[in-house]
Amino acid sequence: MTIAPSVALVDYGAGNLTSVSLALSHVGVSHAITRDPDVIRSAGRVVFPGVGAAGASMRNIQEAGIDQALREVARAGTPLLGICIGCQILLDRSQEDGGTDCLGLLPGEVERFDFSALPEPRPKIPHMGWNPVSFLREHPVLEGIPSGAFFYFVHSFYPAPSRQEDVLGRSSYGDRTFASILARDNLVATQFHAEKSGVHGLEILKNFSRWSP
Template identity: 40%
Template sequence: MKPEVTVIDYGVGNLLSVCRALEHLGAAVTLSDSPTTIQQAQRLLLPGVGAFGDGMAGLHERRLVEPIRHAIDNGTPLLGICLGAQLLLDCSEEFGEHRGLGLIPGEVRAIPSSDGDGRPLKVPHVGWADLHSECGHPLLQGLPAASAVYFVHSYQCRPSDQRDLIGYCDFGGHRLTAMIGHGRVIGCQFHPEKSGPVGLQFLHNFLEWSA
């Protein structure tokens, strides 16, 4: 039986590439902006690129915030990707202060623009970087240590509880958050759909973990 996953459509980009990656893995994928469908989903995936405020506006306009929260309260697993990972937190400072979904305690802050010696860093952080983790997690099963994954971002997730920090990458000597998780809610700052076999294994693990 195919694993079922509902990809949340809230008017942002990068939805179809995620859907194609999941379908490649044999999942039955539903792309939906229906509050009822999302509230009743077996698994949820919240992708996205763009600004935090625009993302939350898209969720509010489609009346999806409460259905997402209701689904999580009922134990539905959710994976947020890139902007979708940031929206899981309480708030963001990107272009002003914006409230998030509040599913993982924490905030979204700008990544450093200089290294430890004061030399400027190129922001946004774009390209491949090694994913490091000091704790085991089912979504990392089968991934080689320091697997390279693909990033595009200017802001990072800062969970309030360090136990919710699952993975990180190096950026000019700084540790940038790459993966967060709290219960059945997971967020990855990198793009698994653009990260080759490593990213596909990560998505496969999500489908298996949430079974």
């Protein structure tokens, strides 16, 4: 018999697993690092990290049988936080790796930054560094954080949800304004790396650990 953890940190080989774990510990959130679908299903809340490519990440998730568990978690109303690739994968589909079917928990696609129509010098890809996020409404995970706060991004693809009401925060890069925080019901997801975004990023992790949707 497995003991249900209060927070499950999903381990599917994502490179930022250690950093997310250390950040959660730093803000006093005890958590279990797990790739066991049953443990993920029974957890009180789930953190879904990610870094790298959508195709390989989806393959790892499917091989571990975690995709089904995540769908059930989302349906059951368990708070779920996706980070970076863990944010993108919540959508229907990504343009990355020749097109990758994702979890479909939020309607929309993940698109590639394309600045080829802009004059030189063009914005660099990946979009890497600190960029402000404008909050479009209030949300418990953003409590205590000012709109316009900077967060740390590293990505070449960005979420393009089809429902405007799923966009909680947005950022601009080049001529593109994109959704940098998504939220709906028990789901919240950040395109930026909350675990590497200093005090404001830590605040999001802490707020998430106390959030009852």
